[in-house]
Amino acid sequence: xxxxxxIKRRKGSIQSTxxxxxxxxxxxxxxxQRSKQRALNSKAYFNYxxxxxxxxxxxxxxxxxxxxxxxxxxxxxxxVITGNRGLAGxxxxxxxxxxxxxxxxxxxxxxxxxGKKGREAFNRHGYQLAEDYSPMIEAxxxxxxxxxxxxxxxxxxxxxxxxxxxxxxxxKNTVSHEPTMMKLLPVDRDEFKPDGEEDEAPMxxxxxxxxxxxxxxxxxxxxxxxxxxxxxxxxxxxARMQAMDSATSNAEEMIGKLTLQYNRARQGSITxxxxxxxxxxxxxx
Amino acid sequence: MSEDNRNFELKIITPDxxxxxxxxxxxxxxxxxxxxxxxxxxxxxxxxxxxxxLTITGEEVRKAALHSGFVEILQDRVxxxxxxxxxxxxxxxxxxxxxxERAEKLISEHAATTDMARAEASLKRAMTRISVLK
Numbered sequence: 534x535x536x537x538x539x540i541k542r543r544k545g546s547i548q549s550t551x552x553x554x555x556x557x558x559x560x561x562x563x564x565x566q567r568s569k570q571r572a573l574n575s576k577a578y579f580n581y582x583x584x585x586x587x588x589x590x591x592x593x594x595x596x597x598x599x600x601x602x603x604x605x606x607x608x609x610x611x612x613v614i615t616g617n618r619g620l621a622g623x624x625x626x627x628x629x630x631x632x633x634x635x636x637x638x639x640x641x642x643x644x645x646x647x648g649k650k651g652r653e654a655f656n657r658h659g660y661q662l663a664e665d666y667s668p669m670i671e672a673x674x675x676x677x678x679x680x681x682x683x684x685x686x687x688x689x690x691x692x693x694x695x696x697x698x699x700x701x702x703x704x705k706n707t708v709s710h711e712p713t714m715m716k717l718l719p720v721d722r723d724e725f726k727p728d729g730e731e732d733e734a735p736m737x738x739x740x741x742x743x744x745x746x747x748x749x750x751x752x753x754x755x756x757x758x759x760x761x762x763x764x765x766x767x768x769x770x771x772a773r774m775q776a777m778d779s780a781t782s783n784a785e786e787m788i789g790k791l792t793l794q795y796n797r798a799r800q801g802s803i804t805x806x807x808x809x810x811x812x813x814x815x816x817x818x
Numbered sequence: 819m820s821e822d823n824r825n826f827e828l829k830i831i832t833p834d835x836x837x838x839x840x841x842x843x844x845x846x847x848x849x850x851x852x853x854x855x856x857x858x859x860x861x862x863x864x865x866x867x868x869x870x871x872l873t874i875t876g877e878e879v880r881k882a883a884l885h886s887g888f889v890e891i892l893q894d895r896v897x898x899x900x901x902x903x904x905x906x907x908x909x910x911x912x913x914x915x916x917x918x919e920r921a922e923k924l925i926s927e928h929a930a931t932t933d934m935a936r937a938e939a940s941l942k943r944a945m946t947r948i949s950v951l952k
Contacts, residue, residue: 585864
C-alpha cells in the first residue's frame with residue numbers, strides 16, 4: 534500500500550492539473566460563444582451564395598467552363614483545416630483520419646494545410662505538402678480566404694491541379710461537430726440540383742452566365758473557405774471545451790478516490806501506532 | 819403603378835455581418851457592365867460588382883465604398899452580397915491617400931517586379947474610398 538506521503542503528493546499533482554483543465558475549459562467556453570456567433574453571422578451570406586450558384590448552373594445548361602468541366606491534371610489540392618494546438622479531444626485527429634481514409638490516391642495529393650497539427654501529421658505520413666497557412670486559423674479573415682483561393686485558382690487555371698478538395702470540421706451545435714470533406718472544383722452539378730419548386734422568377738445574368746460563372750465561382754470558393762475556417766474554429770473550441778470538461782470531472786473523481794485512500798492510510802497508521810503503544814505498555818507492566 | 823409604395827427591400831450582407839437591411843427607393847453602384855441605378859420592379863437580374871461608390875437613396879442618402887461582390891435583383895427585393903464594403907466612418911482617409919500615392923508610384927514606375935494587376939486593384943480601392951468621403 535502506498536504511503537500517506539505518496540498519496541498526498543499524487544493528489545496535489547492531480548489538483549494542479551485540474552486547475553489547468555478547468556481554466557482551459559473556461560477560456561474555450563468564452564471563445565466558443567464568440568466563434569459560434571460569427572459562424573451564425575456568416576451563414577446568411579453563404580446561403581445566398583449557394584442559391585445564386587444553383588440558379589446559375591441550372592440556367593447555364595451544358596456550358597463547358599473549366600470550373601465545371603474540370604481539366605486534365607491528376608493532381609488534387611486538398612485544403613485541410615485543423616487546430617494549431619492539441620488538447621481538443623479527437624478534433625484534430627478526426628479530420629486527419631478522414632482525409633487519409635478518403636480513398637484519394639496519396640501520390641496525387643498536394644496538401645494545403647491550415648493548422649499546425651494537420652501539417653505535422655501529414656508530414657509524418659509522407660504526404661506532399663504545399664504552402665502552410667497555419668497562422669490564418671488564429672483569426673479567420675475573409676481577405677486571407679480570398680488570397681488562398683486565388684493561389685489555388687491560378688494553379689487550377691494553369692492546369693497544375695485538377696481538383697480542389699476541402700476538409701474541415703463542420704459545426705452542427707455545441708456538442709456535435711462533424712469532419713467534412715467536399716470537392717470545391719470542378720463544381721459538382723449534382724450538389725446544386727434545385728430541390729423542388731423553389732424556383733422563383735427567371736433570373737437574367739449580366740454578364741452572360743459563363744462569364745458570370747468565371748467571376749462568381751472564385752467568390753463562392755473563397756466564401757466556403759472562409760465559412761469553413763469559422764466553423765472549424767467554433768468546432769475546435771467546442772471540442773476543447775468538452776475534452777477539458779471531462780478531464781476536469783475525471784480529475785475530480787480521482788481526487789475523491791485518493792482522498793478516500795489517504796484517509797484510510799491515515800487511520801491505518803493511527804491504529805497501528807495505538808496498537809504499538811498498547812503493546813509496549815503491556816510489555817512494561 | 820400605385821403611388822403608395824415605391825420602395826423595395828434592400829439587404830447587404832457580407833461574410834461577417836448584415837451590413838444594411840431596410841427599405842430603399844433607389845440604389846446605385848458600379849457593375850462590370852457599367853454604372854446602374856435600380857428602382858422597384860426591375861427585371862430579375864444578377865450582376866457583378868465593380869469597385870465604386872454605392873449610393874442608397876431612402877429616407878436619407880447613404881453612401882458606402884463597395885469593392886467587390888455581386889448583386890441579386892428581384893422585383894421587390896435587392897440583395898447585395900458584398901465581399902468587401904465599408905461605411906464612410908470606417909474609412910481612414912490618410913491611409914487611403916497614402917495607398918493611392920503608393921499605387922500610383924508603382925504603376926508609373928512600371929518595374930518588372932511589380933504585380934500590375936494588384937497595384938491597379940489597390941489604386942482602385944483607394945480611389946473608391948476617397949470618393950466616398952468627398
